[in-house]
Amino acid sequence: MYVERDIRDAAGVFAEMEVNLDDVVDVQLPPFRDILERDPEEWHRPNWRRQVASWMLDRARNQLLEQGRHYDEWGSWQDIGANGLPGELTWEEFVASSSSHRHLQNIAGTRPLQLLTWSGETWLLPRAYADLLDRWERREEEVVALARLCSSCGDQGPYWGDWRPPTTSGYVTRCPPCSGAAFQPYTGHLRGVQYEMLRRRATRADEYLCRLCKASQASAWDHCHAHGYVRGPLTELTREFLQVRGPFR
Known part of the structure; x- marks a missing residue:
């Protein structure tokens, strides 16, 4: 969907950005949502906050599976603990898992976990970086919206590209x-x-x-x-x- 030249230009601009690591914002990660409650179209929309929260929840769930614990013993594994992570997950375990899946855990070609910080109450990111991810979300939405329009009559098709052979x-x-x-x-x-x-x-x-x-x-x-x-x-x-x-x- 993108021209490689535009991607390289954007990467150059990002590399030259002066990010003030002391100017941070609360990223406000969304709470857990069960799969039965998901709107299929909404779930596939770009949402970097939901993606970060999903990485945390997936690791907490996989930790219980690796321990061989039955589902009835999981308890409220999705509840957020004092360290900002769900279940019994520690930051060290989360970082170790993320390091082995770095090729998967990137958003807009960047790795947010390297800048994410727990304040004791909320998760924080540099403001400039959070703004960048917000702009990426908006641009993704614009591109997908254009790609959903029938080239002949202009009707809008499904989000997941069934009209795009x-x-x-x-x-x-x-x-x-x-x-x-x-x-x-x-x-x-x-x-x-x-x-x-x-x-x-x-x-x-x-x-x-x-x-x-x-x-x-x-x-x-x-x-x-x-x-x-x-x-x-x-x-x-x-x-x-x-x-x-x-x-x-």
């Missing part, structure tokens, strides 16, 4: 009605044809609608890897689903 010119957002008007449905006319034959003929899957959802532009030919027969055109999301569920008939 890959094409030869990049990802394009199209709603199901516009996809249905732009691409032809697959009629099963290639049943029994070898996938390699389609490749040699350059028969494109993205000229068709996905055989299963019949609403989005397909991106690849699903085929039997043992016998090589074509099954039909699918979107990438559908292909990923079938890798878990198994092929359709």
Whole structure:
């Protein structure tokens, strides 16, 4: 979604920032929320405070699992203790775990845990850094909002990108009605044809609608890897689903 040049420019600006480590703000980490209470769309929105809190809660839960303790013995493991961390988690244990997962625990290309400090009552971060993460959230929201708009009619699609199939010119957002008007449905006319034959003929899957959802532009030919027969055109999301569920008939 981003141009690499813009990312490098932003990194240069960040590197030159004069961060006053004495000017700090309370980051106000959100409380624990059970998975059943989550709004699926809201949960995927960029929220760096929720992400930091999630890292803490995940480590506290994993600590109990590693100890082999039954769930009935966990008690109120999500409650925040005097050290600002949930359950029986200590800062030393949290830092040790974070060090082994540094490639995962970054936000906007930065590592907030290196600057996070517990005051005895609240978690603190340098004000300039917290402002930077807030601006990242807003920019992410703007980019996703634009990517959700159907390129043909302007309707807004789902947050998680179901309307954005890959094409030869990049990802394009199209709603199901516009996809249905732009691409032809697959009629099963290639049943029994070898996938390699389609490749040699350059028969494109993205000229068709996905055989299963019949609403989005397909991106690849699903085929039997043992016998090589074509099954039909699918979107990438559908292909990923079938890798878990198994092929359709």
